[in-house]
Amino acid sequence: MSPATHIKARCPVYPGSDTRRFPVPDDKVDWDTDWPQYSPVNYTAPTVLKKPVWADPEIGAFSPQFNALDGSVDRKSHEGPYRIQNGKPLWKRDSTGQRVHHTKSQLPVLQFVSIKRLDCGEWAIPGGMVDPGERISQTLQREFSEEALNSLKASPSEREEIQKRISELFNSAGLQMYKGYVDDPRNTDNAWMETVAVNFHDESGNSVSELPLQAGDDAGQVSWIDIDSSLALYANHLHFLETVAKERKAHW
Structure with a gap:
């Protein structure tokens, strides 16, 4: 993995x-690089210190099976x-039903549902953690409902x-746009974020795109936003949208 895809995971302060x-530095990201001076802090996020049900105990207090399906928890990486x-x-190392065309590119302008995260104030694609044994499509529908529709x-x-319209959309054949490591500010040497990004595309023009969105408990704000490179x-969410726009032959 190039240093260019490992930037936010090296932000100066833990979120x-x-x-x-x-x-x-960029030339020290790879573990194969000899760097005896490397001495990172031992950091655990405050939310994890509160021992929520989804968090693992401290290493040493249990013996997880890494690179494998560990009971109901999948500890394998999409990256291998x-x-x-x-x-x-x-x-x-830590470190509406009518298409709108862009005036310059003359390509259709796509929109996506964006939430403003409560933890950092940045706009993001709705998503969340996959529960043990849960299908990705189930997670996506549950998180979308919680973050974008909970307070509707x-x-x-x-x-x-x-809810019927949402279920129909998420039961359709979504297009997987990405699977693997995410350049996330929460990453550490020993724990990192991986994601599966799926595009559920609505062409009907009179269903999901007309939903009067309102933020739920997990989001500060929610809005329809035009997809654009600016x-x-x-994290890596802009890259996911770029892939969607190019796959759909839309404006970027």
């Missing part, structure tokens, strides 16, 4: 804390086998119709 990372050192996994002010009949988004 939501005052703890500073050990600075890692990763190293284990001193009982810990290693990644890189609608009558019971309207809400039922909306957007500033969380």
Whole structure:
């Protein structure tokens, strides 16, 4: 993996804390590079220290089966086998129905549902953690509903119709745009984010694209946004949108 795809994971301070990372230059990202001076801090996010049900115990208190299906938890990486050192996994060093065409490119302009994350204030594609044994499509529908529709002010009949339309969309054949490592500011040497990004495309023009979105508990704001290369988004999300736009032959 090139240093260019490992930037936000080397941000100076761990998100939501005052703890500073050990600075890692581009030529020292790979573990094969000899660097005896490397001495990173031992950091655990405050949310994990509260021991939520989804968090692992401290290494040493249990023996996880890395690079394998560990009970109901899949500890395999989409990128292939990763190293284990001193009982810990290693990644890189810490470190509406009518189409609108763009006036310059003359290509169709796509829109996507974007949420403003509460933890960092950055705009992002809706998503979340896959529960043990859960299918990716189930996770995507659940997280979309929680983040974009949870606080929707609608009558019971309207809400039922909306949920029906959402279920139809997420039960359709989504297009997998990416699977693997994500350049995420929460990454550490021993724990990193991986994702599966799937594009569920609505061509009907009178269903999901007309939803009156409202943010749920997991999002500060939610909005339909035109896909464009100038957007500033969380982690690798802009790359996912670029792939969608090119695959759909749309404006970028």
